[in-house]
Amino acid sequence: xxxxxxxxxxxxNFVYPSARIWAPWLLETGDLxxxxxxxxxxxxxxxxxxxxxxxxxxxxxCGATHDxxxxxxxxxxxxxxxxPQVWVCARAIVLPGVHCKEGSVLxxxxxxxxxxxxxxxxxxxxxxxxRPRTHIEMQWSTxxxxxxxxx
Numbered sequence: 079x080x081x082x083x084x085x086x087x088x089x090x091n092f093v094y095p096s097a098r099i100w101a102p103w104l105l106e107t108g109d110l111x112x113x114x115x116x117x118x119x120x121x122x123x124x125x126x127x128x129x130x131x132x133x134x135x136x137x138x139x140c141g142a143t144h145d146x147x148x149x150x151x152x153x154x155x156x157x158x159x160x161x162p163q164v165w166v167c168a169r170a171i172v173l174p175g176v177h178c179k180e181g182s183v184l185x186x187x188x189x190x191x192x193x194x195x196x197x198x199x200x201x202x203x204x205x206x207x208x209r210p211r212t213h214i215e216m217q218w219s220t221x222x223x224x225x226x227x228x229x
Contacts, residue, residue, distance in 0.1 A: 123155030128162040
């Protein structure tokens with residue numbers, strides 16, 4: 079259904095029926111992406127989710143805000159993106175313009191107000207780095223042929 083409304087989805091995505099995608103035509107995902115139960119993707123500025131990204135249950139990815147200093151409360155949209163192997167845990171929030179770099183983890187209930195560095199675990203509000211994450215090399219594939227002909 080998301081593809082019918084213009085979403086550009088990779089192979090084998092798992093989007094739970096209760097997930098809310100505000101502007102499907104502004105959603106792009108890689109392969110093996112999961113958007114969990116009750117997750118909300120508010121994406122007027124676009125959202126790009128790298129392969130093997132997990133957006134867990136009730137997480138909120140927000141791609142817009144307002145300029146509270148502006149007399150007309152100007153609406154501001156910003157792209158939110160994740161690199162491969164990112165995990166946004168349950169009830170976590172990713173704010174406009176944030177880039178979650180490869181392998182980063184945003185802990186449950188945490189709020190990402192700034193970019194998350196690669197292979198680092200973040201927690202809190204605002205989220206701060208709490209420990210490194212072991213770099214994980216993925217050995218399995220989606221079954222689609224790679225450029226070299228392998229699977």
